[in-house]
Amino acid sequence: MSKSALSLAIRLIHSLPGISLAVDRHGLIAAANEPWKSFGIASGLSMRFEWTGTDYFEMMRELVLPPDSMLELTQAVHSIFSEERLVYSGRFPKPPSLKGRKWFQIEAFAIPEETKRSISFVLLSHRFISHAADPHQAKPPAHTLSRKPYHYLPICASCKSIRKDSEWIPVERFLEQELHTELTHDICPECIAQLYPQYPGALERLAD
Numbered sequence: 136m137s138k139s140a141l142s143l144a145i146r147l148i149h150s151l152p153g154i155s156l157a158v159d160r161h162g163l164i165a166a167a168n169e170p171w172k173s174f175g176i177a178s179g180l181s182m183r184f185e186w187t188g189t190d191y192f193e194m195m196r197e198l199v200l201p202p203d204s205m206l207e208l209t210q211a212v213h214s215i216f217s218e219e220r221l222v223y224s225g226r227f228p229k230p231p232s233l234k235g236r237k238w239f240q241i242e243a244f245a246i247p248e249e250t251k252r253s254i255s256f257v258l259l260s261h262r263f264i265s266h267a268a269d270p271h272q273a274k275p276p277a278h279t280l281s282r283k284p285y286h287y288l289p290i291c292a293s294c295k296s297i298r299k300d301s302e303w304i305p306v307e308r309f310l311e312q313e314l315h316t317e318l319t320h321d322i323c324p325e326c327i328a329q330l331y332p333q334y335p336g337a338l339e340r341l342a343d
Contacts, residue, residue, distance in 0.1 A: 139248075140246060140247070140248050140255035140256060141157075141165060141166070141255070141256070143246060144157035144165060144166055144246050144255075144256045144258060145157070145166045147246070147258055148166055148167065148168045148171075148258060149168050151168065151260055152170075153170060153260050153261060153262045154168070154170040154171045154173075154174045154260070154261040154262065155167070155168050155170070155171060155258065155259065155260045155261070156168070156171050156186070156191065156258075156259055157246065157256040157257065157258050157259070158191045158212070158256060158257055158259060159255070159256055160216050160254075161190075162190055162191050162192045162193075162209075162212070163188050163189065163190060163191070164186050164187060164188065164189045164190075164191050165187065165256055166187070167186045167187075171186070171261070172184075172186065174261070175194075178198045178199065179198065180198075191259070192205065192208070192209055192212075195208065199227075199229075200227055201228075204225075204227045204228075207225060208225065208227075208241060211223040211225065211243060212243055212257050212259070215243055215244075215245050215254060215257050216254050216257065218245075218254060221244070221245045222242070222243065222244050222245070223241075223242065223243040224240065224241070224242045224243075225240070225241050226238055226239070226240045226241075226264065227239060227240075227241065229263065238263070238264045239261055239262060239263045239264060240261070240262050240263075240264050241259060241260070241261050242259070242260045243257050243258065243259050243260075244257065244258045244260075245257060245258075246258055290306070291303065297309045
């Protein structure tokens, strides 16, 4: 693995507001941000715990996830390293030992090498959510989703924040507030082609 890939991973996890870290092909933590360290302390670990080199899957297995959820997460991360997919998103029940909301969401993204066609690290982002979406639950009619109609919606031409009253807020937060739903991240085919040109077969694999 290259130093440039590790540097990119570190920049990414420290730019994210949530609980984030990067793992290598062996599942070892290469870097973690401050919210992740706070999450570890809340899970019962020491403030002096050394994260670098810790087995992420083993830690999640012991502190957070039940066996069936661990299997899904492990397979998902391995499928990113094997280039079967580039992103993953999953929702899991939170253990009773952790206070707060009852569910949390894990999203994983590939961090490729710049010069070689291989995945160096996988970035994992964790956040607590109020519920897990039920695919069998009927969705409310479209006209009931928004609290009020917007004939014109001011949106920043640069960062795409939306002006609501006198406040500029990120578009994701605006949608969560107005649609009363939780958002999850994915990546569209055009962005895959732009961000990962070294993986020409990625689109075909994702389409299968």
